[in-house]
Amino acid sequence: MSNEQKHTGDTGHGDNHHPPDHPAHLAHHFETPEQQFESGKLGMWVFLATEVLMFGGLFCAYAIYRGNHQDVFLYGYGALDKMWGATNTVVLLASSLTMAWGVRAAQKGQQKLLLTMLFLTFMGGVGFMCIKGVEYKAKWDHNLFPGTMNAFYYEAGQPKYPEKLEHAIEFIDGRNSGGNSGGEVQGGGGHGLLDADVPYDESPAIEHDAQQVGHDGAGHIVSASPVILTASFGAPADMSTIKPPASPADMGVNDAVIDHAGVLTTPSAEHTQVLWRDLSSAEQKKVHLFFGIYFMMTGLHGLHVLIGMILIAWLFWKAKKGAFNKDYFAPVDIGGLYWHLVDLIWIFLFPLLYLIH
């Protein structure tokens, strides 16, 4: 088999067995163009199913952390910008429209329109990535990276970057409280930090957890264990006693958190604006998880947008060479399916990440 054969679209077998009416774009092992077209589509759909399940893993991680740590998500989403998210949704939907239109153009053999539509679709991808870049930049300005670099990262129970943490708290609290009550924000952030600075001073958290568990109706063992654990390690009694709450807010927290024992339910209205001080100390240490999930989800999606853009650029190049006509446009159609799937996933990502309520 030679390379020339490969480039002519032959699959490497000698072409002496092709029936005389076998068009050049029809691979030797297919009988008719319909069979080839339908096979390609079927293959692409199967591939899209794998994509759905691959993203599914991330959605699963998302659902579990959101279901079990409501307030962390309510808090963390404050760093995201709803309007940028909505704009990006519109951009992606528009590029989906142009892609579908491009397929129509290819089907009807409208060469110029096809090129225009592919170009517009590509630009949609560019626009999406630019907006994504602006959003990422905003996160990075506040040290909201994924993983160890995140301002909310805790190491051995201590904030790793106390100063960056204070800054990030100020940023998110400011946004969560409507951005107009700076004084309150300062107070909230400062309080959280002070608490965290005391080594192993989780006294409010102990009380909170014991209460929460009790309210959940769990068995004796469960509710008893933290108490027994603290007592049994030989700590003097005063170490396990509870310090009086540092501020009235802490009292409020306990009640608020106990409410949300269920899965995927939203706390009542007055708690939708979650501030740093509203989080239990255990939850404060999980805030960086929100950003981990956010970056994994949008990052993997962004990667798919990039791959889609490469695909569309390739289609554009092929179309420019006149490779497609109304009998042969399968690559445009199949590439379009991929692009629509990228859009489809964003349709779910947008409300889950940007519209947390």
Add this chain to the structure above:
Amino acid sequence: MNAHTNDDHGIGHVSPIWMLLGVFALLIFFTVMTVAVTYIDLGPANIWIALGVAVIKATLVGLYFMHLRYDSPFNSLILVCAFLFLALFIGIALMDTGEYQQNIGPPDTVRPVAG
């Protein structure tokens, strides 16, 4: 050439322009709606509305932009199967992790400072 492919419709379904634009308009309408709803507090209903709207939007994209309505039903079956297995995966994992949350305490509460 095969006579069949010289047919005006070619291979596959050709979507009329009004339909593409109509679907796009609907998608934009739903996007605006889903953002608008977040400004109204409906308690736990909010997330379900947001997800419901997302499902409607995804269905529109699938049926019309991705031609599923005119395709071999098997292609739809593949997509539905994928979502079904995903739902099972998420559903069972969520149920189980929800059940054992009571066993998860903050690791540091077991470690009070020793005397």
Add this chain to the structure above:
Amino acid sequence: MLAILAQAEKTFFLPPGRSTVAASHDGLYQFVLWMSVIWLILIAGVMIYFVIKYRRKSPHDKPVGPTHSTAIELGWTLPPLILVMIIFVWGFRGFMDMNQAPNGATRNQVIVAASKWNWSFTYAGGQNDGTLHVPVNTPISLVLTSSDVIHSFYVPDFRVKKDVVPGRYNKTWFQATEVGEYNLFCAEYCGQQHSTMVTKVVVQSQEDYDAYIRKLDEIIMTMPPVELGKRAYKVYGCKQCHSLDGIAGTGPSWKDVFGKTQTFADGSSRKVDENYVRDSILNPGKDLVAGYDNVMPTFQGQIKEQEITGVIELLKSISANYDGPILDKAPAAPGDEAGADAGDTSGGGNDETGETQLQE
């Protein structure tokens, strides 16, 4: 080979059951075992019979046999279906017994702390040991915690197993029915020395058990610091990584380390003194000796002040870089109201504790 089969057959392959749940478990095991043997004989028998009866006589054979029968096919799915449903219900009920501790078990709660590669058991009174002692015929409730990776608490004789997962508190229970010593394994792969994470469960009469607990209480107050340090060395699993003879293991050897100046991973250095040893036990990642990985869990909240002192004195006693005095009796621990000045009798009996090792 036959001898093993004969030996194993006596208990139907299982070790003799020594807990209250063993009877139900073993009953089901035997049921499934004999059911399996019957099925296997049936299937293999039919197979061999057909091979002989219908063996090919000539390559020209063109046999014709039945190709389908819905009645037969549905018919022969029924027996397996009924059998597996019986086994499911039986197994589920047995599991619920194993899972749900009877009332009162929490009165005898033991905290099982697993770390690489050591078991540590803390009794309700705060006493701590490397082997698990329990009174016979008493339900024992276990709270399992891990400070590093996943381990699994496994006592074959009691038919009990539960993973020890970091960041959460799994619970299980058992009630031993016979006095004796039984193996306790880590069943979930946990790294390098997984296979040495084996210790004993000692089932005792209530009187012996009470005496044992009393002795644990005394040890910490009365044992000379160096001896207490040696005990802690075993109980907390220090010996898994730190040798006393100068050979480097997963961590630096303890020999001659006290008084020496250590160089750390970040390039800084510090002389090993009391404070450094204390820091290393409570916050091991802080000053990491160059050339070693940060794998040691913190012992914050587990180790007692007297024991830290003991470890320090032990280090002094085996260091050529230290020539100062070594404490020879238990110090008064700060804030320890009970045993502040009870330390003038030396505790013997350390040979009965901390014998945690395999083939030692």
Add this chain to the structure above:
Amino acid sequence: MSVIQDQVKVSGYGGQQGPGETNYINHSKGIMSWLLTLDHKRIGLMYMIAVLTAFLGGGLCAIALRTMLYMRSAPDVAPITTGTQDVYNQLFTLHGAILVFMFIIPAVPAILGNMILPLMLGAKDVAFPRLNLLSWYCYMAGATFFLFVLLSGGLDTGWTFYTPYSTSTSTSVAAATMGAFILGFSSILTGLNFIATIHMLRPAGMGWFRMPLFLWALYATSIIQVLATPVLAITLMLLAAERILHVGIFDPALGGDPVLFQHFFWFYSHPAVYIMILPGMGIISELMATFCRRQVFGYSFIAFSSIAIALLGFLVWGHHMYTSGQSAMTNAIFSLITFSVAIPSAIKIFNWLATMYKGSISLATPMLYALAFIWLFTIGGLTGVFLGALSLDIMAHDTYFVVAHFHYVMVGSMLTSFIGGMYYWWPKMFGKMYNETVAKVAWFLIFFGFNLTFFIQFIAGSQGMPRRYADYLPEFAIYHQISTLGSYVLAIGLFLVLYNWIQSLVSGPKAPQNPWGGNTLEWHTSSPPPHENFIEDPHVTEPYEMRAWDYDESIDGYVYDKAKAIELDKQSQH
């Protein structure tokens, strides 16, 4: 030769290819004609070389670790050193990871599936030949990563990569996950190709229920590959992110949940068990029909049981987690569904036995492997019943009982079906016969050695011997000694098979077109097949209607009587 050729023209086809004709092996020459080939048969061959090399590597690990365990049985053995433990931990990890990801999963679909699937469909190739080649390159890339792991500090997490151990160990976890990730893509591409091929390239006259059962099994396998593998991909990506960025989703120290990792991992890896065994079951259905020379009993039940196993296989992953602290309710649900998988498996066994009834049973080597499969799979399946029962699994989980169980299923059953299939299609693939005596001796050694190695492990496990132990208490010594001796016998048997195959390639006698009398379409073309698979379109009938093939002593093979086939086909329609 000309007589036979005439016969082809008159009454069908049979006999051997003419001397001047080329086949797929000598069709074109040069290394590039192989590396750039789009021919499914050549890709299958390249897969064969790569996968068997991986098998050799993983197998040598097994022999090494069994030897280490034997050495620990000496009564006066010195305490184990950390160095020995490290070596042991690396060996069992590499043994598991290499054999699972690089041998068992690809073996049947990628080698025999690629080779035979288009031939069975009477097609010229799979639907997407380029993707097929890409899948081989993915495999090689993934294998390269594993090679890199070997050279860069090894891997000691176990093939399951459980967190938080896998996020804290210093070995090359990131490279290994990357390798498994890429191997996953190879698997997805194969599955995708097979689904599209079976849907779109069936010939006229072959409805779904005239498809050979091997294809049903491959179809069911492909569904699993396509739906489960992406979840492994994302799991491994999250694990890599965990190690590199410390995102914390699975790390309890950062607020994550290590049991969640187990859910993720087993959502793929339990269905993966069926990726391993289903194609093997498909092979056994073919072997049973051909070597009993009669229609398979209960065709549709066997076909649907494959699909049922594939679908139910997705809903049982939690039975790996009974002791993890998974909630009691979840345990009960998973236990119930696990038992329901026993039913379709039992159906298959009964149907194979019924196929032997009133057959004409030949004990050729492939059939011996099929019989061994029934024995081993029955034991594997029945011990699975132990493990499905909640209370018994609490005791047996993570002991040698589990080790023995999954080796009976994944090695005993899958390996015997694979080797049986290789022997069955060997004449078709290479046009050469093999030495029957050597093949039978090797079969006996494998069967005997395997049972010796693993049956004793059921007892060791019941006695409480935990798995993944580099050292053990003295009371377990005898089990380990016997098991190690068995593994040597098994290894000798496997090397004998290798010798048998190489000898056949070098000096085996020429194979007839159809040495066994099978009627699936691959026997309707020459051995080895030509580049285009079929010179003329094959005649599609019932796949297991073998009465139109007549034995011909002169070629020691079977010759097709097309007229008779048409007549038989008419009869079966009524």
